[in-house]
Amino acid sequence: MKEKILRLLRENARLSDEDIAERLGTTPAKVKKTVAELEKSGLVKGYQALIDDSMLPESKVKAIISVNVRPEREGGFDKIARRLARFPQVTSLYLVSGSYDLEIEIQGETLQEIAGFVSSKLSSMDGVNSTVTHFILKKYKESGRFMEDDDEYKRLKISP
Amino acid sequence: MSTKDLRFHPEALIAGHISALPKSGIRDFFELVNQMDDVISLGIGEPDFPTPWHIRESAIYSLEKGHTSYTSNLGLMSLREEISRYLSKLYDLEYCPVSQCIVTVGVSEALDLLLRAIINPGDEIIYHEPCYVSYSPCVRMAHGIPVAIPTFQKNHFALDPEDLRKSVTRRTKAILLNFPCNPTGAKLNTEQLRRIAEIAIEKNLLVIADEIYSELTYEGSHVSIATVPGMYERTVFLHGFSKAYSMTGFRVGFACGPASIIDAMMKIHQYSMLCAPTIAQESAVEALRNGHSAMLDMKEEYCERRNVISKHLNEMGLSCFKPEGAFYIFPNISSTGMTSKDFATRLLSEQNVALVPGPAFGACGEGYVRCSYATSIENIVEAMRRIKTFLRQ
Numbered sequence: 001m002k003e004k005i006l007r008l009l010r011e012n013a014r015l016s017d018e019d020i021a022e023r024l025g026t027t028p029a030k031v032k033k034t035v036a037e038l039e040k041s042g043l044v045k046g047y048q049a050l051i052d053d054s055m056l057p058e059s060k061v062k063a064i065i066s067v068n069v070r071p072e073r074e075g076g077f078d079k080i081a082r083r084l085a086r087f088p089q090v091t092s093l094y095l096v097s098g099s100y101d102l103e104i105e106i107q108g109e110t111l112q113e114i115a116g117f118v119s120s121k122l123s124s125m126d127g128v129n130s131t132v133t134h135f136i137l138k139k140y141k142e143s144g145r146f147m148e149d150d151d152e153y154k155r156l157k158i159s160p
Numbered sequence: 161m162s163t164k165d166l167r168f169h170p171e172a173l174i175a176g177h178i179s180a181l182p183k184s185g186i187r188d189f190f191e192l193v194n195q196m197d198d199v200i201s202l203g204i205g206e207p208d209f210p211t212p213w214h215i216r217e218s219a220i221y222s223l224e225k226g227h228t229s230y231t232s233n234l235g236l237m238s239l240r241e242e243i244s245r246y247l248s249k250l251y252d253l254e255y256c257p258v259s260q261c262i263v264t265v266g267v268s269e270a271l272d273l274l275l276r277a278i279i280n281p282g283d284e285i286i287y288h289e290p291c292y293v294s295y296s297p298c299v300r301m302a303h304g305i306p307v308a309i310p311t312f313q314k315n316h317f318a319l320d321p322e323d324l325r326k327s328v329t330r331r332t333k334a335i336l337l338n339f340p341c342n343p344t345g346a347k348l349n350t351e352q353l354r355r356i357a358e359i360a361i362e363k364n365l366l367v368i369a370d371e372i373y374s375e376l377t378y379e380g381s382h383v384s385i386a387t388v389p390g391m392y393e394r395t396v397f398l399h400g401f402s403k404a405y406s407m408t409g410f411r412v413g414f415a416c417g418p419a420s421i422i423d424a425m426m427k428i429h430q431y432s433m434l435c436a437p438t439i440a441q442e443s444a445v446e447a448l449r450n451g452h453s454a455m456l457d458m459k460e461e462y463c464e465r466r467n468v469i470s471k472h473l474n475e476m477g478l479s480c481f482k483p484e485g486a487f488y489i490f491p492n493i494s495s496t497g498m499t500s501k502d503f504a505t506r507l508l509s510e511q512n513v514a515l516v517p518g519p520a521f522g523a524c525g526e527g528y529v530r531c532s533y534a535t536s537i538e539n540i541v542e543a544m545r546r547i548k549t550f551l552r553q
Binding site: 007022023024025153155156157158159160 | 190194201205206208293465
């Protein structure tokens, strides 16, 4: 039941308890209870809308920054990662395998704002060895959704 | 100056058994629906999901590599091997990919080949109604005699073994079973399978098992009649990729069964179709190798839609058996006092909702309509709202 509710909410978090109950063949009360448990346990952190920023008149500037860091003797990567994560400009942050260590997704009002963050906050931070900033030019897909819709393909209206 | 040859009448040249064939009951309705815009259709007998991307991508790859020539008549060996492994894993059915499997242009061709391979003029083929629209015509086209057994809502549209026993004559050659069933969503339980098998063995009949919807079984797991003791050697198992893998337009299916029958089917296939489309066959290999999780995702969604549609229909007073497989539901509309055709026609013109009148699937479908839930939940919910409004008026 938990897994099934999570799957439906991942797909569409705006489904009501009644909608979910109908699909899973259970009662709205049971769904309500399970969702409350999921939220309380911290498994479900929150609900957000997926927005195609390119359709807004003024959209924010986004970048992905790969960061090489020197892990600390105690705490490894966690300490520096947590420090970086506190900056409100940082929207996502991952520890990754490969030729660098941390991958940061960052968002700002202007290009200068991000450049300023990288030079004054990030690069100068103790433990940061190097950074590479990739500004995002176009978003094709996010969280499993395409930003551009395909032309609709129509099936026959009636078939055996 | 030309003079018209008054002795020549093209219509008189059409073979008797073909002129006698009725057009599919779905056909007239299709013309009607096709003229309308903004129709929510619950009349579509194919998945609404696009074919999983990895399968489509492999079709592109086949084209890029130029794999556009014929394959062996029986189909690509790699596909037959995958089919053999798949059936063994899913249904505990063991078929030799070399001699017991033929790849066809959908299950439709497999059925046609099989009927032509086994029917001598006048042989009877028993099948259950309501059923897929082509069973009776295909039997007739093969010069056989179709013998329909009605199934009923009170029995959850399962074939009653006693009815089957009564329909067997000395001309009966085979029983054609389609469970999970289009249009009813019925399946057979193990006891019913066992009793039908008993009759087939006692009367020495072949069983044609059209199990195209087998993966889409929502209650329990699918059991093929071919696995019932004594049935393997007298069953031809028909299956394909259209429904579970959402590959209708690829046109690829297959038949597995006794080597002698597969060989006879191969003769007809060789001289008529030659082989199934190569790109479709290579795509089917990809579907079997890597498509299982995408298939299960689609199945889960169908199951949710089924829950929604059966709840709504029952709540508005159109009683229906909760389908156990496939993606159709077959509500009883007799409480409205309308015939199936009137119901469907008026619902279409008044509320722009299309569904298929039950009699399109056999005479005993009168009093019912078929709703397909191979469409989005949003469409289903909106269609249910419109049907509710329609019933109030």
